[in-house]
Amino acid sequence: AQTVTQSQPEMSVQEAETVTLSCTYDTSENNYYLFWYKQPPSRQMILVIRQEAYKQQNATENRFSVNFQKAAKSFSLKISDSQLGDTAMYFCALRNNAGNMLTFGGGTRLMVKP
């Protein structure tokens, strides 16, 4: 069985500052994929960033980057220059290479304050 844990139920950050959301996971697989999804209030869930476990280089998408520590099974998301539109629930998710099922963490509710 695989598990994903997000230890921060809620976080807040001032606009233009940087915030890091934590995620740890457990899996017995060696090949897998990790994702961060964003779900704004009353809006659909969208993919923010993905990381393939066999790649050592941390994924980056504009203001979003990850710190992937495979040995520690840690996959944190850093949001730089936070914007009001970043206010949302953020879910960390894990999928094994051979599987279809996404295992989600419990989510972190991020509030960006003006």
Place this chain on the structure above:
Amino acid sequence: DAMVIQNPRYQVTQFGKPVTLSCSQTLNHNVMYWYQQKSSQAPKLLFHYYDKDFNNEADTPDNFQSRRPNTSFCFLDIRSPGLGDAAMYLCATSRESGETQYFGPGTRLLVL
């Protein structure tokens, strides 16, 4: 724009009255998924289709069924909704098994 569409966005039904939620996609993806997301919780996979092959998660209640008449459409049928089935239902697609999943906006189901 290619997308995942869910209708309706909000659905109200009565306790025990069958209800169907629909999902369509213009992405021509092979795999379609249904998730249940209760308030302030993570989405939970109910089942998925690879093409016409149906895959049920072990703990999905029998009350939930699904149909996929063609590549573009997938339906979630709740045969006898209970109060505990009130949730957001998310449809997602992926091009192939194991690839990135793209989500629709969800249908929020209220059971009276």
